[in-house]
Amino acid sequence: MANLANRFGSNPILAPADLAPSAPGMRIECLLNPGVFRFSGKTWLLVRVAERPEQNPGITSLPIVGETGQIEILEFNNDDPKLDRDDPRVIRYDGREYLTTMSHLRLVSSTDGIHFEAEPDYGLLSGSGPLESYGIEDCRVAQIGDTYYLTYTQVSQHGVGVGLRTTQDWHTITEHGMMLPPHNKDCAIFDEVIGDKYYVLHRPSSPNLGGNYIWLAESPDLVHWGNHHCLVHSRPGMWDSARVGAGAAPIRTSEGWLEIYHGANHGHRYCLGAMLLHPEQPRRVIARSVEPIMEPVEPYEQQGFFGNVIFTNGHVVDGDVLTIYYGASDTVICGAQFSISQILDSLS
């Protein structure tokens, strides 16, 4: 087993109690899966913050964004036979599905990459419009020139798709709507053009014929996408048998594009692996981890809101050192470092 991660000694580095709820009556249930970028001389995390209303006995309360953009609270009686609460993440009622929590994105920053503080001068990023009425989740941040491209999961009754926003200063943020239609998430833009095209990794899911696989698409402008191509499947019997999905932007190395991805088995155990794409022809998968490069083994990775999960969608690169930030057990934020050359060696 190739466990190549050096975890931060101070893990977890952020927990729900470290941030203030977004509104009175709301409680932060989980911190998850941050996007990561450098800006203004510091390392920043765009943390997914999952909140739910304070719960009263016998009642399940959950938030949605209403027509007017305000948060509305839905309440269900726990004795109602139409209510299905088996999944901690999803409520089913009378054939319709709701999320138990609603997520927004919050900025925190650090000068050392380990100790992060809230950035109250910057607004939080919330769901906006009918395609984000159940919130926004798991944002990747790619920097191309002076512009940051935010690709994140939009959740609503209409489906789960990939939203795009852009910013240069993190104060003024422009919305570009849904860039990939349902069911899609885990979308990471390559932060360089290859040839004359932009590329993106994404993860559609199929109700039949197909699965939860990683795909590649092309664009002339980063807003409109086409020429989709299937890169890798989940692998029966292996650690990534049920689903795979890209992490953050692929890393340019001397051997090709190195992508850290997550894989889960049918027991919903999430590990990290790597794959290497051809430097000029990213459709060509050169290599892929047989064993995970990191598995959920620490107590904070095994127990929480949804245990046995490590999930990364953000990192920074300094020479051979790859520092990933990751969500553990869908509850806390952690960090770990890898040697890029060690990961490449594990693939050969």
Added chain:
Amino acid sequence: MANLANRFGSNPILAPADLAPSAPGMRIECLLNPGVFRFSGKTWLLVRVAERPEQNPGITSLPIVGETGQIEILEFNNDDPKLDRDDPRVIRYDGREYLTTMSHLRLVSSTDGIHFEAEPDYGLLSGSGPLESYGIEDCRVAQIGDTYYLTYTQVSQHGVGVGLRTTQDWHTITEHGMMLPPHNKDCAIFDEVIGDKYYVLHRPSSPNLGGNYIWLAESPDLVHWGNHHCLVHSRPGMWDSARVGAGAAPIRTSEGWLEIYHGANHGHRYCLGAMLLHPEQPRRVIARSVEPIMEPVEPYEQQGFFGNVIFTNGHVVDGDVLTIYYGASDTVICGAQFSISQILDSLS
């Protein structure tokens, strides 16, 4: 009940026996869901032809396109407990799904719009490459300027998505890959720009949170698509409770864009309805059929490979007369005429 269709007296107008199989040992099982266009002074259908190998006793044989582009035959013993043949359209074996038939597209033409003949001077359109290894299906044909845009369903083990090909002369056909990723089908391009953008209707499907709904997307170039928006849902308790999907290109009328769409209930009964979109802002749904405008009532619409199905994805417009061509019971091709003004009246 608003049944507004005047069926052709000669229905069905094309049946499997009317065309020759594409190769020795293959049998045409069904003719389905033609794209329709005018070219060279005639009306043309681009018919979906579903074939399967001649079946031997006790064995289920099915075709796929192999790595080299040649058709390969897979065989399963009917006694094998891993084999699931409950659905006439899909074979399940050991957790993997295959189609019982493989479809290609065939050109037929007519001078009167009723009597169609094969066009042997034109090649058939077959699956090509890894995303079409289970065939291609249900092509819409939009004409913009001198170019025909073919949007069709690509089927493979990687998933079900929308492919794009273009042609001007129906001899040289250019492939543009997958334009909408899985799970997606029922894709109809508007045959005019609105403002400065191209638009398309499409139908993603979600394994959870969402459903089989009709969406709208925008493009600068007809190849790359973004800014997806959900237009209409299936409607619980109604004739279109389980799934809805666009027919052919929307029809410009004085009141807006008229779209004929199909809806199915949970009993897989497929009917046709209409919706009206705002002429300049196609995101705005002005009206939608409460009752179907056409239902499967004729024997050839109720009995066949998959009965109780009428499905259209092609039409021609002459003044107030809308002539649709449609697949009936997934077996034969039929025609029917409507008055556009009567459909509009039924929506008001």
